[in-house]
Amino acid sequence: MAVKFFYDNVIDSDATFTFTSATNSLSTYLYDNNYDTRLVSSGSNDATPEVWTIEFLSAKTIDKILVANHNIKSGELEYWTGAAWASFTSAVSWSANSATNSYFAVTQVSTTKIRLTINTTITVNDEKRVGQIRAMKQIGEVETNPSEVNWKLKKKKRIHEVGTGGVVQVVFGEKYSASYRFTDASNADITLFNSLNINHNPFFIYPGGGDTTITDWGFRIQDMWLINYISDFKPNLKSNIFGLGYVIEITVAEV
């Protein structure tokens, strides 16, 4: 695995959504960066496929896909070639699946729409549920992983003390922030970090890089956050010697 970075989700409020039975006004649940809010079919079962079509305002480039907090046992996500629906390469499909988060690296395509067909659910005859679909284009991945990562989910909160000395905790939100220390960064890595630094837009960080074998929190298949690069860009020569690589620390915070 290597830490990867992606441009923002191409699915947004500009897209047009068509669902078999799910509520159209809740389409935001598919791209709101909140896995807990899930788009749900209505009156569906394993004999009734649920088809969700997402049409973009203009052609979008896609080479990475994350489907999070879902209950798909079998189904497929396809793209529109301009003339017909086609499978991605490799196919973004599920068969006898039991995982609730799925990541796919596919051959890059440019398309105006994608279509998710959910045939059956992990629990038999359940409603079809999906917390998030991210269709993205990769910015890059590091050649050498960080030697140290410090991350946290920071609560924006207020603590109110009541008359007994007990407390009421008001939590307005919880956001990811982290510092990544790279002690053996290559020239290519520094070029990548610089492009992130001058990106001028939030981007996704994928600390686990999509490795399904990693179960450590912060690096799991579903651990992906839309972030800003908030530290200064400050690559230093390792040991002050040319040719050994770079030491750089980058700090990121979720939007």
Place this chain on the structure above:
Amino acid sequence: MSTITQLIRSAYVRPIRKCYIKRRNITTGVYETDWMRIDNWENKDRVINWGSVSLEINHQPAEIDKFEVSNLSMVFSNNEGHFNADTFTNSIWYGYLNRKYTKLKITCGYMDTDNTEVGVVDIFEGVIDRVIVGENQQARVTILSYQTILKKYDIKDLGLASAERTIENLMADIMNQTKITTYIPYVAATPNIANISIANPSTLEGNYWDNIVYFATITNSIPLLIGSTFSFTSRTASALSQWDFKGYGSDNQPDIYIISYYDDEGADKVRLRFQENGGSTVSISTNATLLLKYLGDLSDGSEVEFVDMANVKTANKQSILDTLIAEWENPRPVIEFDSKMFLNQLKPTDKVTVEVIQKLKYASAGRGFTWDSWTWDEPVGNIPLWDEETGAISIVSGRTWMVVKIIKNINNWTSKIKIEEIV
């Protein structure tokens, strides 16, 4: 799913806060049909400070039947220039009329443990007054409540005739105009004293709001504006308690954070004499104890409240003053405390109860009481029993109170509540 009461009382709270605007068409000035959400843009939160809003009646001693709703000040991230003037292509007003007088509303609620939104309501609605953008990439937005709209029109623009007219009719004249219903949906006034008439409405002066307050005073009513919902009604507290506040000693997870003010006599607003301003009609308390307590014979007029009745029909004057005396001759204890965010669960004039039990001390031998053959509350051996209360504030739940002020701090998710005892 939890109830809104359970979520407000919870010790772990997840607020829902959303902010919307309605812009105006660039050529017709007509407001958009749908509200556009602006606190979150393309999945990025951008409110830096949500501000706070207050609702208050009778806020000063001797001020009868006043109501004030505050304005609101919010701070947004303006990295992308979305809050700049409508001439700026990145502005969310580009292609619409200017920012000033854009409608803005805030809705709030609670998130349940199963991520269901519960009790989401509009807790403020108004129009943007000004937007100041800064190099710090922030936009400071000042929003005026709809009360301000009512202050911007002069009563003379109604062209009222000299023929006698009831308060109910005059309120309809004001509130049922398109220029007002564009902001505040019309609801008929139901004053506490019905059918009070203004003898010659053409002599009324001042803006709409000034006159609404005047109508409230002479009918012993109150004008309330909660969000965009207006009512002109009795200032009598609601029949049922809308919230039973638990304070120190009454619950292990009290609603009350801290009591910041307690006037346990409440003499400030006592008025023993109401008198027509510049006239001879007068109503004086007949309660001998109250006259003794508050020196009803003072000659400096400190217990006298003058009421402007120049426009009131002569036949109505005495009954108005008598009603006011009955309302204001008694002292009313006042409490102010910090508590949880009540959304619109509480508003001024709502009835509430409060229970605060401060420290209790141990009983000592011989302090029990005998009932039939039993002695109650005597210590048994070395086992102490709780006995009498100590501490400055002890309020039993049997007393009832009326909310007179509530500050909703949307940013900190707290409320500051002022209540007066119902006597």
